[in-house]
Amino acid sequence: MSPEYAVDGNFSVKSDVFSFGVLVLEIVSGRKNRGFYDPEHDLNLLGHAWKLWDEGKAMGLLDASMEDRFSATEAARCIHVGLLCVQQRTEDRPTMSSVVMMLDGEGPLLSEPKQPGFFTERCLSETDSSSRKRKSGVSVEVSITMVEGR
Template identity: 65%
Template sequence: MGTYGYMAPEYAIDGLFSMKSDVFSFGVLVLEIVSGKKNRGFHHPDHDLNLLGHAWKLWTEGNPMDLLDASLVTLNSESEVLRCIHVGLLCVQQRPEDRPIMSNVLLMLDIEHPVTSQPKQPGFYSERSLIEMATSSSTRNKLHTSNEITVTLLQGR
């Protein structure tokens, strides 16, 4: 709880935490595993979306397999990868009431259980502004930080 990139929108904005907040975090992890990329600090040359926005964009365009990490391409289980992306997107939906409960998430990850509901737009699905990008890119380019110290010596007169 409280890690940027994994916090559910209702917790990050209003401080409301529930079981559905954990489901959101789990969905982020699933999408990170499938893509091989971290949500925080994700960059794509064609847009300024985070990993969740990128996964949603690919899903709505009908290209969810483009999310797959290159090292996993050799797997012959496209249906399992699609299932993971589908479940991951269901977990990161904006509204907590739209997200499944964790026991249903586990059932949906089982090959024998069909996933019938369609995901809605994820939380924190927005393009970064130019100001945010300039700020994050300038802080990202810093390779070190300097610690400054001031020493005051007290002496009698």
């Protein structure tokens, strides 16, 4: 969901571009934005992609299971276009027709992306972060109480 829609309820064609960018980054990484976890930090997928891009390590975003099944140039282009689509300000995002041309390798040179919208770092409490590290073996107890009227 685009920042302008989530915060102000404003929807535009650029809201769809934002959603498409999230989808591109999810496909390239093989991971979902929702529930994303990386042991190095508490960023969401968009924040993680931006951090890697900013450090010049964008190819670190790629799904490891896809190692020799893609062109590195095309993968880098997809990451670049995905980050252009998820920029905070609507006017900084390309139009969908521009996105199609960029993914095809046509059109203008790709501009440098700016920080994405919803670039967030979770603030986990001590118990949350320790339970996050132990992803397996979590036990949840549930009890059901029948409430009856008199």
